[in-house]
Amino acid sequence: MKNLLANLKIKVDEKVYLKDPDTSEKGRHIVEQSILLIDELGLESFTFKKLAEKIGTTEATIYRYFESKHMLLSYLISWYWSWLEYRLVFATNNIRSAEERLKIAIGILSGKVELDMNFVHVDEVALQKIVVAESAKVYLTKEVDDNNREGFFYSYKRFCKRVAEIIKEINPAYKFPASLVSTVAETAHSQKFFSLHLPSLTNISDNKESQLMEFLTEMVFKTIGK
Amino acid sequence: MKNLLANLKIKVDEKVYLKDPDTSEKGRHIVEQSILLIDELGLESFTFKKLAEKIGTTEATIYRYFESKHMLLSYLISWYWSWLEYRLVFATNNIRSAEERLKIAIGILSGKVELDMNFVHVDEVALQKIVVAESAKVYLTKEVDDNNREGFFYSYKRFCKRVAEIIKEINPAYKFPASLVSTVAETAHSQKFFSLHLPSLTNISDNKESQLMEFLTEMVFKTIGK
DNA sequence: TTAATAACGATAGTAATACTATAGCTTAAT
DNA sequence: ATTAAGCTATAGTATTACTATCGTTATTAA
Numbered sequence: 001m002k003n004l005l006a007n008l009k010i011k012v013d014e015k016v017y018l019k020d021p022d023t024s025e026k027g028r029h030i031v032e033q034s035i036l037l038i039d040e041l042g043l044e045s046f047t048f049k050k051l052a053e054k055i056g057t058t059e060a061t062i063y064r065y066f067e068s069k070h071m072l073l074s075y076l077i078s079w080y081w082s083w084l085e086y087r088l089v090f091a092t093n094n095i096r097s098a099e100e101r102l103k104i105a106i107g108i109l110s111g112k113v114e115l116d117m118n119f120v121h122v123d124e125v126a127l128q129k130i131v132v133a134e135s136a137k138v139y140l141t142k143e144v145d146d147n148n149r150e151g152f153f154y155s156y157k158r159f160c161k162r163v164a165e166i167i168k169e170i171n172p173a174y175k176f177p178a179s180l181v182s183t184v185a186e187t188a189h190s191q192k193f194f195s196l197h198l199p200s201l202t203n204i205s206d207n208k209e210s211q212l213m214e215f216l217t218e219m220v221f222k223t224i225g226k
Numbered sequence: 227m228k229n230l231l232a233n234l235k236i237k238v239d240e241k242v243y244l245k246d247p248d249t250s251e252k253g254r255h256i257v258e259q260s261i262l263l264i265d266e267l268g269l270e271s272f273t274f275k276k277l278a279e280k281i282g283t284t285e286a287t288i289y290r291y292f293e294s295k296h297m298l299l300s301y302l303i304s305w306y307w308s309w310l311e312y313r314l315v316f317a318t319n320n321i322r323s324a325e326e327r328l329k330i331a332i333g334i335l336s337g338k339v340e341l342d343m344n345f346v347h348v349d350e351v352a353l354q355k356i357v358v359a360e361s362a363k364v365y366l367t368k369e370v371d372d373n374n375r376e377g378f379f380y381s382y383k384r385f386c387k388r389v390a391e392i393i394k395e396i397n398p399a400y401k402f403p404a405s406l407v408s409t410v411a412e413t414a415h416s417q418k419f420f421s422l423h424l425p426s427l428t429n430i431s432d433n434k435e436s437q438l439m440e441f442l443t444e445m446v447f448k449t450i451g452k
Numbered sequence: 453t454t455a456a457t458a459a460c461g462a463t464a465g466t467a468a469t470a471c472t473a474t475a476g477c478t479t480a481a482t
Numbered sequence: 483a484t485t486a487a488g489c490t491a492t493a494g495t496a497t498t499a500c501t502a503t504c505g506t507t508a509t510t511a512a
Contacts, residue, residue: 105233120359137363156427175429178426180441183417194405
C-alpha cells in the first residue's frame with residue numbers, strides 16, 4: 001500500500017496559490033517550513049519575512065507562490081481537507097454498511113493524526129494543530145464571499161458533502177444532514193482546543209481522541225435516530 | 227418590567243478593561259461606536275484610529291480604556307455573554323421543568339436578538355453579528371492561556387456552566403454535559419455564519435432562527451436521551 | 453550549443469498599524 | 483484657590499504587509 005501511494009499527490013484547487021508550490025523544491029520547502037513556523041508562532045506572529053529567513057530566501061520568492069499570508073493559510077487548510085478526503089475514501093472503500101462508514105468518517109474527523117509518510121514534506125501532526133487553532137480565521141473575514149466564489153473552501157465543502165451523503169443513506173428523512181456534518185467538523189476542532197486551553201468548557205481530556213470520538217458518535221447516531 | 231430593569235448594569239469582569247468604560251460618557255461612547263464600526267469593517271480593518279475619528283477623539287483616549295483592540299473585543303464578547311446570562315436567568319426564573327429551562331436556554335443561544343432597550347448605548351443586534359463573526363478570534367491565539375488566567379472568558383464559562391447544570395438535572399448520567407453546551411454555543415454561531423456565507427454547509431436558511439433552534443433542540447434532547 | 457525564458461535573490465521603498473510618550477488644557481471636587 | 487483626574491494634541495517608533503526593480507542563475511527548447 002505504501003508503495004502504491006508513494007507518488008500520490010494531494011490536489012489543491014488552483015485558486016489558493018499563485019504558483020503551485022508542489023511543482024518545485026522551493027515551493028515544497030515553503031509549505032513544509034510554513035507549517036512548522038505557523039504552528040510554533042501562531043498565525044498572528046507568523047510573517048513571510050520570518051519564513052523567508054528560516055528557509056534562506058527572501059519575501060519576494062514566497063510572494064511568487066502566495067499572494068498573502070491568508071492565501072497561504074487557505075492553501076494549508078485546503079491541503080488538509082483534501083488529505084482527509086483521501087483518507088476517508090480509502091478507509092470506507094468496500095465497506096457496505098453506511099453506519100460503519102459514518103463511524104469511520106467521525107473517527108477521521110476526531111482522530112489522532114499520525115505522520116503520513118506518503119507526503120514527506122508535510123508534517124501532518126503540526127498541520128492538524130494549525131487546523132484546530134487557525135482554520136476558522138480562513139472564513140471569518142469580510143472577504144469570505146469573494147473567497148468562496150474563488151473556491152477557497154472547495155475541499156472542506158467536498159469532504160462535508162461526502163459525509164452528509166452517508167447520513168442521507170442511513171436516514172433519508174433527517175432534515176439537517178449538512179448542518180450536522182459541519183457541526184461535527186467544527187466541534188472536533190473546538191473541543192480539541194478547549195481540552196487544551198479552556199478545560200471547563202469540555203469533558204474531553206487532553207489527547208483523548210477516543211473520548212472525543214465517543215462524544216461525537218453518540219451525538220450523531222442519536223440525532224439521526226439509530 | 228422595563229422600569230425595574232432600567233438601571234440594571236451588565237457587569238463585565240475588570241480584567242478586560244483598563245478603566246471601566248461604563249463609568250463615563252466617553253467610555254460608553256467608545257463602546258457604542260466600536261460595536262457599530264467593528265460590525266461595519268470587520269475586526270481586521272477596524273483600528274483605534276478610525277474609531278477615534280468616528281467619535282471625535284484621539285487614539286490616546288481609547289487606549290486609556292482598553293490596552294488593545296483584542297482587549298476591546300474581549301470586553302464586547304464578555305458583555306454579550308453576561309447579557310445572555312441575565313436573559314437566561316430571567317427567562318427561566320420560576321420554571322420548574324428542567325426540560326423547559328433547557329429549551330429556553332437553547333432558544334436564547336440560537337435566538338433572534340432584538341434591541342434591548344435596557345442598555346441604550348449597546349446595539350445588541352450589531353453586537354450579536356460581531357459575536358458570530360469574531361468571537362472565536364478572542365480565544366484562538368497564542369495568548370489564550372494567559373488571557374484565561376486573567377479572566378477573559380469568565381462570562382462565557384459561567385453561561386455554559388449554568389446550562390450544563392440544567393442538563394445534569396435532566397440526565398445525571400450523561401457523560402458530556404459541558405462539551406454539549408459549548409458545542410451548542412459554538413454551533414449556533416457557526417451555523418448562523420454558514421447560512422449567510424457558506425450555505426452548502428448548512429440546512430438552515432438565512433434568518434431562520436426557528437430552524438436553527440429546531441436543529442439544536444432535537445440534537446440536544448436526543449443526545450441526552452429525552 | 454546557444455538562446456530564450458522562467459525562477460530566484462538582493463535591495464529598496466511605501467502606507468498603514470499598533471502602539472508609546474509627553475505636554476498642555478479643562479473641569480470638577482477639596 | 484489648588485489639586486488632580488481626564489482628555490486632547492502632537493510626535494515618534496518598530497513592524498507589517500506588501501510592491502517594484504533589477505541582476506543573476508538555472509532550466510528548457512531550438
